[in-house]
Amino acid sequence: MEVEILLRDEFLKYVYDKISYMAKIYLGPAGVPHSAKRKTTIDGIKTVKELGLNAMEVEFVQGVRMNRETAEEAGQIAKELGIRLSVHAPYFINLCSEEQEKVEASKKRLLETADRAELLGADAIAIHVAFYGKMKPEECYQKVKAELGEVVDNARSMGIKNVKFGVETMAKDTAFGTLDEVISISKEINGVIPYIDWAHTFARQGGKIDYGEIIDRLVKELNLAHINSHFESLEIRKGKYVDEHRSIDYNTPPFEPLAREIIKRDISITLICESPELERDALKMKEVLLKVGYRFE
Known part of the structure; x- marks a missing residue:
């Protein structure tokens, strides 16, 4: 019996070591944690480290x-502490606006975001790129392709070399951002990647999601070295999921199945918690990952 127990324990250790080796997970809040003493990006980064998390999304959603100088300082501190940063672009972006001046203003905001993201050492920007408006989805797609392609070209000419432009999957049927759209546009523009919001995708697909299938598509079709993503739950009203973020306790969608699919694979992924609970829910996500076998360094 003792030999059987020893063999079992050795096997489990092997499995856990293998899991930890295969997946590389970066986990943290969307913005400065609620528990930070001061609501600055630098204090947020330090608090993330103290909490035992290893990622943070810097929020430029209101501009x-x-x-x-602050961006450069924050980036240096994040690097020293081993915190992976990403950035969320302003909400005031619509590359399919009927008014070209609004499109140009959107592009200017994206370039300003990319400049700060580069100084922060962030790897990617999450972008709500467009609403269809009066355009058909294919017309909007072509408009996004042209305008975003120009933004990326201008960013590279400005010396912004490392930041990727992440087109976020969106919950609303009126918004550009189906899974197919973000994968397709990423194939066409070098420097553009999908920024997967798991709850948005869940809502857009009518309350259904196959996490493993999505991860495999991203790796196979785009050969992504790293997946950037958001996680939260959504409100449900009259049987329909709406883009109102809730605690992960709502399980709309559930997190544990995603955690299990991640650790099955040799992937690198960032999970940014966009729940209103921020670090509280990020730490719950960490507990789930530990439970299913992942070990944080």
Whole structure:
């Protein structure tokens, strides 16, 4: 019996070591944690480290209000502490607006975001790129392709070499951002990647999601070295999922199945918690990952 137990324990250790080796997971909140003493990006990064998390998304959703010096300082601190940063672009972006001046303003905001993201050492920007408006989805797709392609070209000419432009999957049927759209546009523009919001995709697909299938598509079709993503739950009203973020306790969608699919694979992924609970839910996600066999370094 003792030999059987020893063999079992050795086997489990092997399995856990293998799991930890295969998946590389970066986990943290969307913005400065609620528990940070000061609501600054630098204090947020330090708090993330203290919490035992290893990622943070810097929120520019209401506009880029960080100067370049602060961005550079925050990026250096994040690097020293081993915190992986990403950035969320302003909400005020619509590359399919009927008014070209609004399109141009959107492109300017994206370039400003990319400049700060580069200084922060962030790997990617999450972008709500467009609404269809009066355009058909294919017309909007072509417009996004042209305008976003120009933004990426301009960013590279400005010396912004490392930041990827992440087209986010969206929950609303009126928004550009189906899974197929974000994968397709990423194939066509070098420097553009999908930024997967798991709950948005769940809602857009009518409350259904196959996490493993999506991960495999991203790896196979785009050969992604790293997947950027958001996780939260959504409100449900009259049987329909709406884009109102809730705690992961709602299980709309559930997190544990995603955790299990991640650790099965040799992938690198960022999981940014966009729940209103921020670090509380991020730490719950960490508990789930530990339960299913992942070991954080």
